[in-house]
Amino acid sequence: xxxxxxxxxxxxxxxxxxxxxxxxxxxxxxxxxxxxxxxxxxxxxxxxxxxxxxxxxxxxxxxxxxxxxxxxxxxxxxxxxxxxxxxxxxxxxxxxxxxxxxxxxxxxxxxxxxxxxxxxxxxxxxxxxxxxxxxxxxxxxxxxxxxxxxxxxxxxxxxxxxxxxxxxxxxx
Numbered sequence: 001x002x003x004x005x006x007x008x009x010x011x012x013x014x015x016x017x018x019x020x021x022x023x024x025x026x027x028x029x030x031x032x033x034x035x036x037x038x039x040x041x042x043x044x045x046x047x048x049x050x051x052x053x054x055x056x057x058x059x060x061x062x063x064x065x066x067x068x069x070x071x072x073x074x075x076x077x078x079x080x081x082x083x084x085x086x087x088x089x090x091x092x093x094x095x096x097x098x099x100x101x102x103x104x105x106x107x108x109x110x111x112x113x114x115x116x117x118x119x120x121x122x123x124x125x126x127x128x129x130x131x132x133x134x135x136x137x138x139x140x141x142x143x144x145x146x147x148x149x150x151x152x153x154x155x156x157x158x159x160x161x162x163x164x165x166x167x168x169x170x171x172x
Contacts, residue, residue: 036133038084038171048171049083056154057083057134060119060126065100068155073102076163082156084132084171086111089151091160097143097150102158104151105143112151114139127151131170 046054055061070079079089079102088111089104097103110130117126117138125139136157143150161167 036129036131038132040132045083050156053082053156056157057132060117060135061154062137063101063154063156067100068102070102070155070158070160071100073160075160077165078161078163078167079104079153079158080161080167081129081132081134081136082159083134084129085159085168086129086131086170087167088112088129088136088158089153091163095144097152099150099152101137102153102155103143104153105145105147105149107151112136 045058049057056063075091077091078087080087087108089107093104093106095103095105112127113130114125114127117124126135127137127139128135134157137151137153140150140152141148
């Protein structure tokens with residue numbers, strides 16, 4: 001690599017990294033200014049959720065790979081948002097991705113919103129609950145057919161409701 005190519009590469013990396021960080025705030029997410037149907041002050045969410053769940057859902061954290069019992073969940077049922085109880089995924093859409101996080105090839109209609117996340121410098125597609133905005137994970141284009149998508153979810157951001165159980169009421 002010659003000097004001109006090296007300078008061009010570094011300049012491109014700096015430009016890519018600086019624009020999103022300046023325009024998107026400290027979390028690096030475009031959804032910071034987004035409004036959701038269910039909003040609560042941070043203090044209320046903190047009272048309702050375990051500290052680790054709050055960190056993932058509302059501070060865009062990530063749980064350690066392989067730490068969720070939902071990874072091994074294979075029964076028919078529904079995966080719901082751990083914050084507001086909105087149904088997000090049908091268990092029939094779950095598959096074993098080998099990543100250590102529960103993975104799905106499709107969400108339920110209207111359940112998920114997306115935004116661009118620049119926390120690792122390069123853009124990734126973050127997805128969140130369309131009702132409360134709770135961060136669920138990231139979507140990638142390396143999943144199975146028919147969609148080719150992998151919704152890589154934090155297990156702590158979900159609850160599983162077996163098919164024979166009643167879904168809980170949506171939080172207000």
